[in-house]
Amino acid sequence: MDTLKKEDYANYIRRNKKGKKPPIACAICGEDDKSVIERHHVDGRNNSEWIKPLCKNCHTKITAEQNKLSPKARSKDATLQNLKAFNIISLGALLRLIGERLINIGMGMTVHV
Numbered sequence: 058m059d060t061l062k063k064e065d066y067a068n069y070i071r072r073n074k075k076g077k078k079p080p081i082a083c084a085i086c087g088e089d090d091k092s093v094i095e096r097h098h099v100d101g102r103n104n105s106e107w108i109k110p111l112c113k114n115c116h117t118k119i120t121a122e123q124n125k126l127s128p129k130a131r132s133k134d135a136t137l138q139n140l141k142a143f144n145i146i147s148l149g150a151l152l153r154l155i156g157e158r159l160i161n162i163g164m165g166m167t168v169h170v
Contacts, residue, residue: 081110085154088112099151100144101131115154122150 082089095116099107101123111119123131123146130139 083112083115084109085115085151085158086112088114100147109151118154119147119150123147 080089081091081094083094088094090112093112093114094110095113096108097111097116097119098105099109123143126139126143126146129135131143135143
């Protein structure tokens with residue numbers, strides 16, 4: 058789902074008409090299939106209750122970055138320095154995916170002459 062097509066947007070609007078509960082969708086790519094949405098703890102399960110819905114693909118990419126730190130360096134007993142580093146890595150991975158998505162959307166919107 059790299060570019061948002063008019064019909065996809067129309068379907069999204071139709072599903073979200075006033076009075077209906079909007080579907081939970083991936084905060085990065087917009088995937089709204091409930092069977093692939095997972096709860097991502099932004100600062101890790103041990104350190105935060107800040108949760109974002111992510112599809113399995115986006116969740117795996119961000120978690121892979123988080124897991125580059127040892128379990129000890131990202132535990133609730135980690136040093137303040139390591140917890141800050143983990144927070145920066147977690148937010149950076151999330152922002153990188155969002156940035157890539159925005160670039161793809163913008164490129165899809167350009168008119169080629």
